[in-house]
Amino acid sequence: MSQHPPQAVQAVAPQALKHALAQFATGVTIVTTCDSEGQQVGLTVNSFNAVSLTPPLVLWSIDKHSRSLQAFEHSQHFAVHILASDQQALALRFASRIDDRFAGMEIQTGLGGVPLLPGALATLQCRTHQRVAAGDHIILIGWVEHIEQAATLSPALGYHRSAFAAIG
Numbered sequence: 001m002s003q004h005p006p007q008a009v010q011a012v013a014p015q016a017l018k019h020a021l022a023q024f025a026t027g028v029t030i031v032t033t034c035d036s037e038g039q040q041v042g043l044t045v046n047s048f049n050a051v052s053l054t055p056p057l058v059l060w061s062i063d064k065h066s067r068s069l070q071a072f073e074h075s076q077h078f079a080v081h082i083l084a085s086d087q088q089a090l091a092l093r094f095a096s097r098i099d100d101r102f103a104g105m106e107i108q109t110g111l112g113g114v115p116l117l118p119g120a121l122a123t124l125q126c127r128t129h130q131r132v133a134a135g136d137h138i139i140l141i142g143w144v145e146h147i148e149q150a151a152t153l154s155p156a157l158g159y160h161r162s163a164f165a166a167i168g
């Protein structure tokens, strides 16, 4: 234990934290669900991560200001699509303000009526296991109930320092 008196904790500026976190390279996913009226909902997400193999748990977090929040707060299922490097345009589309992000796509229906997008490297269909309020985000923990994987191992879509990159 330090003999020194405790020092005041310096507040971390949000921009400084954002800048530091941008050094952390991630993959890119699109997470989808449907709202109480059956409308398709989805957004681009890079906060996705593994939690546990037994039981099979994953997590991601959603901004409390997200228009999709209500749907994810009520739905019992969501699907995580791990994007391939040729899906950058899709990642931009699901982060943009357009009205119908699903327009013109060949959508399949998964567990709980959740929309499934084509072309992902892997798709994890999850039952919502836990929601945890944490600062300006809600952490969603999903119990993976079904997995689909692409037949070929093409490069993944990555995100680093606010730019997309192919990985692998």
Ligand SMILES: Cc1cc2nc3c(=O)[nH]c(=O)nc-3n(C[C@H](O)[C@H](O)[C@H](O)COP(=O)(O)O)c2cc1C
Pocket (backbone or CB within 6 Å): 028, 042, 043, 044, 045, 046, 047, 048, 060, 061, 062, 063, 065, 066, 067, 068, 069, 091, 092, 094, 095, 096, 097, 159
């Ligand atoms: C690469 C990338 C990663 C993102 N990751 C997240 C994330 O983890 N959580 C989140 O809430 N928004 C994330 N966003 C922002 C949302 O995709 C974006 O704000 C979207 O417009 C939200 O849609 P909505 O307001 O219709 O829910 C990310 C955007 C990009 C481009």
